[in-house]
Amino acid sequence: MLFDYQSIDLEPIREDLKRIEHICENDLFLSGLFLGSSLPKNLEGFRIFKDPINLDFRIQTPDYCNDEPEKWDFKNLPHILDEEQGRVMYEGVYSDFNTRVARKKKYKKVLSDCFGDFFHERISALRTKEHDRVMQHAFSLTSTNVEYIFHHLIPDIVDEHFVIIVDAVIFGGLDNSPICKRLLDCYRLGGMPGGWVGSLPEDGGTPEQCMELYHLGE
Structure with a gap:
């Protein structure tokens, strides 16, 4: 998948990309987005969010939520991730313009959307007509x-998240982006991010405290 487009000469990048591939190829990947799955025994500090009808508000927050933030118990996750992506690329390890451009050019094939239809295909493989009916009944959908x-919603957002995660790998590594690292943890546990509830990063909120896990397992 991530190594199909070009060779990766730097070991730290190879290791992070291998970690991503391992998560995507694991049978648990995205399985927690379906009823009948099992919650991990160790939730690693995550709070669980289980409301599919309001999932889009949590992970694809409309701009009008910013107008009256006191009305909502969650923050704008897309904005937080955009800010983190910008920080990683422009203020992180490779903040020098020429170095950053050279790195982007060197790994442009990996930085392009190398996942293709993988996420759509994974969701389709897990989804059944019977499950759709059960979802409708269970959540009044x-x-x-x-x-x-x-x-x-889900395939498009997952794709966006993994583009951000790969950016973090190329421009300094996952260890230099706690937000992207926690983002990837959501997928490693079989779910996906379920929103950011708590203080914004600039106000001291950390991903360990604030990022919730969307998972329908029991």
Whole structure:
């Protein structure tokens, strides 16, 4: 997957990319987004979010939520991730412009969307018509709701998250981005991020304290 496009000569990058591939190829990957799955015994400090109908608000937060932040118990996760992506690329290990451009050029094939349709295919492999019906009944969803969640929302957001994670790997490594590292932890545990509840990073909020795990397992 990540090594299909070019060779990676730096061992730290290779190790981080191997970690990502291992998570994506594991049978647990995204399985927690479906009813009937099992929660990990060790949640590693994550709080669990289990509301699929409001998942889009948590992970694809509309801008109007910023107008009245006191009305919502969560922060704008896309904005937080955009800020982190910018910090990693422009203020992190390779903050020098020329060095950053050279690194981007060197790893441009990995930095492009090298996942293709992988996430859509993974969701399709896990999804069944019977599960769709169970989801509708369990959460009072319509068939349109379920189609939106599994065919549009989740695959697109997962793809965006892994692009950000790979950026962090190339521009300094996962250890230099606690937010991206915690983001990847959500997927390693079989779920996905379920929002940011707590203080913003600039106000002292940490991913360990504030990033929630969306997982429907029991």
